[in-house]
Amino acid sequence: xxxxxxxxxxxxxxxxxxxxxxxxxxxxxxxxxxxxxxxxxxxxxxxxxxxxxxxxxxxxxxxxxxxxxxxxxxxxxxxxxxxxxxxxxxxxxxxxxxxxxxxxxxxxxxxxxxxxxxxxxxxxxxxxxxxxxxxxxxxxxxxxxxxxxxxxxxxxxxxxxxxxxxxxxxxxxxxxxxxxxxxxxxxxxxxxxxxxxxxxxxxxxxxxxxxxxxxxxxxxxxxxxxxxxxxxxxxxxxxxxxxxxxxxxxxxxxxxxxxxxxxxxxx
Ligand SMILES: O=C(CO)[C@H](O)[C@H](O)COP(=O)(O)O
Numbered sequence: 151x152x153x154x155x156x157x158x159x160x161x162x163x164x165x166x167x168x169x170x171x172x173x174x175x176x177x178x179x180x181x182x183x184x185x186x187x188x189x190x191x192x193x194x195x196x197x198x199x200x201x202x203x204x205x206x207x208x209x210x211x212x213x214x215x216x217x218x219x220x221x222x223x224x225x226x227x228x229x230x231x232x233x234x235x236x237x238x239x240x241x242x243x244x245x246x247x248x249x250x251x252x253x254x255x256x257x258x259x260x261x262x263x264x265x266x267x268x269x270x271x272x273x274x275x276x277x278x279x280x281x282x283x284x285x286x287x288x289x290x291x292x293x294x295x296x297x298x299x300x301x302x303x304x305x306x307x308x309x310x311x312x313x314x315x316x317x318x319x320x321x322x323x324x325x326x327x328x329x330x331x332x333x334x335x336x337x338x339x340x341x342x343x344x345x346x347x348x349x350x351x352x353x354x355x356x357x358x359x360x361x362x363x364x365x366x367x368x369x370x371x372x373x374x375x376x377x378x379x380x381x382x383x384x385x386x387x388x389x390x391x392x393x394x395x396x397x398x399x400x401x402x403x404x405x406x407x408x409x410x411x412x413x414x415x416x417x
Pocket of ligand 1: 205206207208209210266267268269278279280281283284285287288
């Protein structure tokens with residue numbers, strides 16, 4: 151984002167103060183994500199593991215970076231297989247030279263662990279995911295894993311989902327059903343439903359790794375005890391492939407922009 155609006159010329163400087171602040175805050179945010187990603191790997195990647203899920207987004211990049219760094223010290227990593235949640239994480243695994251396996255080889259509970267990012271986390275460790283449109287495969291990999299570790303920065307933490315993530319719950323839908331599902335979601339109580347656009351990179355709707363569309367549906371702030379029920383209601387709508395509501399994180403690593411990484415554990 152920075153690159154698109156800051157003029158690089160040193161002579162041009164009305165925005166210099168803003169620019170400096172912005173640069174520092176991005177660097178600080180990345181340092182927080184990195185600290186959390188590294189700590190999650192150091193604490194949870196056991197040498198005995200065989201199959202490890204890798205989530206999507208900018209934070210898991212640091213998890214993969216740490217796994218690659220540890221290969222010499224922990225040679226067992228070379229005989230593990232890493233299972234992606236979409237094309238982005240597939241590319242991360244391949245670029246890091248880590249052994250790759252696809253999720254279609256696995257069923258529930260067969261992966262040892264998955265490390266993934268999240269868009270928002272509530273007080274009971276429920277998460278909204280799918281900011282990058284990967285929620286279906288993220289949930290599939292999550293459901294095939296014995297443990298789900300979320301890694302986020304501190305801007306993602308809320309009491310209730312919908313407090314900070316105002317874009318809405320990402321819902322993957324079969325393209326031919328997008329209109330019907332949008333109306334259904336409004337009937338279910340969504341105040342705003344948007345068909346996600348491909349933005350500057352693609353004319354028309356964004357298309358997921360599974361060739362589907364995404365509807366972002368805002369349901370206001372969702373009390374933690376309502377998350378599972380809302381997830382079920384959305385899933386029942388014909389045309390819905392998967393929702394971005396996740397209610398099974400075991401631990402959340404929160405990279406703090408000031409202070410050490412905090413760890414929240416499901417009680
Ligand atoms: O759910 C996701 C993609 O579908 C991501 O994990 C989520 O959007 C968080 O991404 P980031 O780490 O870049 O903030």
